Amino acid sequence: MLYKHDPNQNFLLAALLDAEFNRLSPHLELVPLKLGDVLAESGSKTDYLYFPTTAIISLHYLLENGGSSEIAGVGNEGVLGISLFMGGDTTPSRAVVQTGGFGYRIPARILMEEFDRAGPVLRLLLRYTQALITQMSQTAVCNRHHTVEQQLCRWLLLTLDRLGPAELTMTQELISNMLGVRREGVTEAAGRLQASGFISYRRGHITVTNRSGLERNVCECYGVVKKEFARLLSDTRNRQPPAVAGRPA
Numbered sequence: 001m002l003y004k005h006d007p008n009q010n011f012l013l014a015a016l017l018d019a020e021f022n023r024l025s026p027h028l029e030l031v032p033l034k035l036g037d038v039l040a041e042s043g044s045k046t047d048y049l050y051f052p053t054t055a056i057i058s059l060h061y062l063l064e065n066g067g068s069s070e071i072a073g074v075g076n077e078g079v080l081g082i083s084l085f086m087g088g089d090t091t092p093s094r095a096v097v098q099t100g101g102f103g104y105r106i107p108a109r110i111l112m113e114e115f116d117r118a119g120p121v122l123r124l125l126l127r128y129t130q131a132l133i134t135q136m137s138q139t140a141v142c143n144r145h146h147t148v149e150q151q152l153c154r155w156l157l158l159t160l161d162r163l164g165p166a167e168l169t170m171t172q173e174l175i176s177n178m179l180g181v182r183r184e185g186v187t188e189a190a191g192r193l194q195a196s197g198f199i200s201y202r203r204g205h206i207t208v209t210n211r212s213g214l215e216r217n218v219c220e221c222y223g224v225v226k227k228e229f230a231r232l233l234s235d236t237r238n239r240q241p242p243a244v245a246g247r248p249a
Helices: 011-015 018-027 108-115 120-145 148-163 172-179 183-195 211-217 220-239
Strands: 029-033 038-040 048-052 056-062 068-074 094-099 101-107 167-169 199-202 205-208
Touching (some): 018 108, 068 148, 068 172, 120 220, 148 172, 148 183, 148 211, 183 199
Antiparallel strands (some): 056 068, 167 205
16 A cells, blocks of 8 residues: 655644645645755755654754764754844755655745734744754754663654654664763663663664653653643644535544
8 A cells, every 4th residue: 555645644734724725735845855865054045944754854963073972863853044134044954865755855945934914923933942942952952961772762752753653764873973071971771771671672673662661761861852742733723614525634
């Protein structure tokens, strides 16, 4: 059976009121987002904003010595390109596809026209931006104060929240780049989680066998980020009217 793609698979697009969605939908283009694709470089201008559906985009901060670490992730809960409507022409981070899949892109000028109406789209995007800032802040705290094992639990849980399936295609090298730690540290942390029966790891595939175990082992950072996005979800659902013909809820 062929997989059916739908803009409503992205939370922000699904949360739009029908009038706004109908203005934007003709300009939404379904695009494949392949693992490793670079969608934006640090300091570059963007012509499109991306709404992932089945992909995850990682925002990295690059150091002068070539090192990098993830400062936030964008999945089906969000949009890539907040610097545009926050008043900046460029972004300080690099955006690379962490998990391949699909998403919808829209020309920047089209979304800015809707944003400048100062209506529901503006409020929705600003709420999302607040949640994303919370994620960035909590990531910085987590990387400074918590163990690699706790960071790995947080990262795995956030990835599961966006994708759903318990099996993830992730190499230890990719995870170490995301967390900004040595590969040996990831190997040791993954080994402890596997020994505890929380995950199974082989040849670049991580299968979560005990999600509740990860939730017991993770630091408070995961809960803070999840709570903030849940608050956003609740607020926007309260504004969404009943579905109309031609646009499923």
